[in-house]
Amino acid sequence: MLNKTMTEALNRQLNEELYSAYLYLSMSSYAGSIGLKGAANWFMVQYQEEMAHFMKFYTYINNQGEHVVLLPLAAPPSEFDSLLDMFEKTLKHEQHITSCINDLVDLALREKDHATSIFLQWFVTEQIEEEENDRDLIAKLKLIGDNGQGLLMLDNEMGTRVFVPPAQTGA
Template sequence: MIKQKVQDEVNAQIQAEFQSGWLYLAFAAWFESKNLDGFGHWMRMQWQEEQEHGMKFYDHLLRRGGEVELKGIEKPEISAENAVDIFEKVLEHERHITKRIHSLYDLAKEKDDYPLQTLLHWFIDEQVEEEENAEAILERLKLIGEEGASLYVLDRELSQRDAE
């Protein structure tokens, strides 16, 4: 049986993952409203990925006899001037999620919750990839600027992202 404190924190992580998805969907809408459909596609793929992450925690709780408690999702507030602003927010958000995953891992170690530790190993690796991807796109945006052919080429490249 899963311990109550662990269950509560896993439920909080489920909410955080679904909230992340909602944020990415709002970012997709921002890009698509600016006719940057490739960036929008990339964000939609992130939205789907975050939903899958939330469901991994959801399924983990159920398999362990825990109780899933779905919490509300807040409306994302998007204030950005350009794509660089958005990707700075993406990177900041991914770093926030990484800290949450690390804290959850610390709790799993403290409570001797080996199954959760095993699940979180996957998430720890995933967060390295998430931060790396966001940072790479951000650095490329800073390099090429916000206008012209280079932005168009990056937009086309991001439109090629497949589900992983």
């Protein structure tokens, strides 16, 4: 059973996850429009992951006897300076999400909501992976610099990424 404070906080995070999906969908479109089809694929997979995260929150809130409240979403950016700029913005965004998840865990512990604390542990682990992936791609893009051939090789590598739905853990 969720109390009002926890329900409201989970709903805010659910909407953060939806915005994340919106952001990555925008990045996918932009990458495709500048000829980086592999990067477009990478961001599309990221969009799919964020929608899966959204659905995890959606299901958890509903399974706890509460209901989801969808809030208006801000428009994400639609143009970027470079692929490096996109990944720097991605890392900054994921760091924001990590902070939000950490705040939720803190709240769950203060509220003695052990079920929600356990539910959130999956997201704590997921955020470690999200930030690591972004830092790795930023490092590669910095190594590549203005080398078009290197960028094409990385773009081809990014085109091989596939969406793997997260395991269902009862929530």
